[in-house]
Amino acid sequence: MREIIILGSGPGAENCPFDREVWAVGKALMGTKPLTRVDKFFMLDDLDQLLSTKVASNKDDYLKELGNLTGLVAGLDGSLDFGPSEFFTKADKIKMSIHDLTTLRQELVHQNRFTKEDFIKKINESEDVPFITCRKHPDVPSSVAYPLKEIVKKFGIPYFTNTIAYMLAYALYEKVDSIQIYGVVQGGYYEYMKERKGVEFWLGIAAGTGIKIEIKGNSELLTNDDNLLYGYKRSPEQLKYEDII
């Protein structure tokens, strides 16, 4: 049995038990908590496009996003009545606790201190861990090109909306038996609007091939709007109670 954890950098990542093979997104290195075990890092993004590394070039945008989030946290004084923010489109629908939002804010503040050079230094401290990316990075000796050709040849569909989608496809390619997912919320603006669907596609293939999938913590993945099944207007729990499912 080959069991893996896919570890994102979103809320809930801190609950990862690190008790099996861990594949982490590169951004997880920029979190506040130490990663006790990582077997592979993945980052298909351009390093220059990472949120924190963009700060130097456009600090105003970053502070605006951070400000929105700060507003959310400040507004959580017992009331969940906050409006949509540019940063967290679905924050009002994700049942995030005050603790989650506060942690997220702390993480973002922490990430704000990272530059591209900091990241390269940090990834190079884990020199024995493969850093899987679009192409071998000249400043990262452990970097390995993602086997795109092999994976597209195997599955036939070049549909990848973010690093998590690539990680799932890679897990399928490596024929793992189970995948636990921590810290992958997909509730941010671009994640929810554009990226979530590609992740769900690869989750579908994984589920169809019999791989056990567990999504841990708060996540928008495989979640019905308002937790109600379309047409039935009831939650899976209610339908189970009524013996409909």
Added chain:
Amino acid sequence: MRNIIILGSGPGWESCPFDRETWVVAKMLMQDKPLARIDMLFSMDDADHWLTVRRGIFTIEDFKAKVNATGAPYYSSVKTPGIDVAREYPLKDVLSRCKVPYFSNTVAYMIAYAIYQKVDSITLYGIAQIAASEYISERGCVEFWIGMALGMGIEVNIATHSALLKNGSQYPYGYVRTLQELREDGKI
């Protein structure tokens, strides 16, 4: 071999050949052009909320008469009174095979039902998923069920213009070359 067509009302549906079992999104009955073959109809929505009904373009009674004229089984979340061959969608049975209670629109239920029925291939016509709510809220779920079908060895074809399984641009995420360029370079 059991090959089916799932037919929606999006762009390009007219090119559907109706040359095999055809499962139709029931709203299709409210347009003018005849459908050459209908084996099953599906509508998991509440018909009272359809835009055409709310705007008075079509009434529920018109719709029921159209459904009854087809003689095809009509699947919905509840057995609809006034429809002769109304059937309740077998949600429990479908989930006993497919496990994941995640459904954001009628097409997702249709694909799940096709998996449950162990079809060999599914071809989608007129399923564009480009309208705002479809693109943002529903598309990921349809793609999940397409993935599930592919994972179970069912062939899936998307025959007409659709946003399904397409990256937001010609560039796969992270790569600085288009799919076409990557193909030409032998990278995929």
